[in-house]
Amino acid sequence: MTYRYLEHMTDAFIEVTGQTLEEAFEIAGIAVVDTILDVRSVEKKEKRKIEIKSRDLNNLLYSWLEEVIILTITEGFAGSVFQVHITKPEQYVLDAIVIGEEVDLERHHFKVEIKAPTFHLMEIKDTKPVVMRFLLDL
Numbered sequence: 469m470t471y472r473y474l475e476h477m478t479d480a481f482i483e484v485t486g487q488t489l490e491e492a493f494e495i496a497g498i499a500v501v502d503t504i505l506d507v508r509s510v511e512k513k514e515k516r517k518i519e520i521k522s523r524d525l526n527n528l529l530y531s532w533l534e535e536v537i538i539l540t541i542t543e544g545f546a547g548s549v550f551q552v553h554i555t556k557p558e559q560y561v562l563d564a565i566v567i568g569e570e571v572d573l574e575r576h577h578f579k580v581e582i583k584a585p586t587f588h589l590m591e592i593k594d595t596k597p598v599v600m601r602f603l604l605d606l
Contacts, residue, residue, distance in 0.1 A: 469597065471499040480582070480604040481589065485597050489525075490552045492598040493532055493562065497550035500536040501568075503604060505576040510548035513569040520562040525592050528560045533585035533602060536566075541581060544571045580606055 469491065474481040482499050486492030501507045518535050522528035539545050547566035555561050583605040591601040 469495065471495050474601070476603065479586075479606050480580075482602055482604065484600045484602075486600075487597055489594055489598050490554050492600050493529070493552045493554065493564075494550040496529070496533065496600060496602070497536045497547060497552070497564070497566070500533055500582065500604065501540055501547055504537075504540050504580065504582060505546060505571070505573075505578050507546070507548050509576050510546045510568045512549055512567045514545070514567070516545055516547070516566045516568075518562070518564040518566060520560075520564075522560045522562075525560065525594065526587065526590055528554075528562055529590065529592060529600060529602060530585050530587060532562060532564075533604070537582050537584070537604075539566065540571065545569070546571045546576055582606060 469485045471484045484495045520531045547568035549567040551565040553563045586603045589603045593599040
């Protein structure tokens with residue numbers, strides 16, 4: 469559905485709203501990439517896979533944000549479409565397909581580098597709609 473930046477002195481504080489938990493995670497992925505560069509300029513050329521396992525939702529969100537940052541900053545791949553599937557047999561398992569292309573700093577209009585996600589101010593309301601808040605250390 470949507471995401472927005474909330475007021476914060478030094479970092480990116482983001483609120484995501486989705487109809488489902490999976491949609492909220494997809495939007496969170498887009499919000500991370502759009503914080504780093506202009507996600508609207510990213511073409512859908514290649515696919516990458518991400519798999520994460522976690523004991524709880526906060527750790528799952530943290531790991532997800534971290535993986536998207538690593539994919540973008542370290543591996544140089546910008547995603548513009550995120551397809552997330554989450555199951556919980558014994559622990560949470562997130563399987564994702566990220567569609568995008570190699571980062572082109574000039575064409576993608578680099579904005580800022582994210583150092584890491586944090587647990588500070590992290591909040592997940594697994595209701596209808598799902599609302600998540602998280603802080604990215606810039």
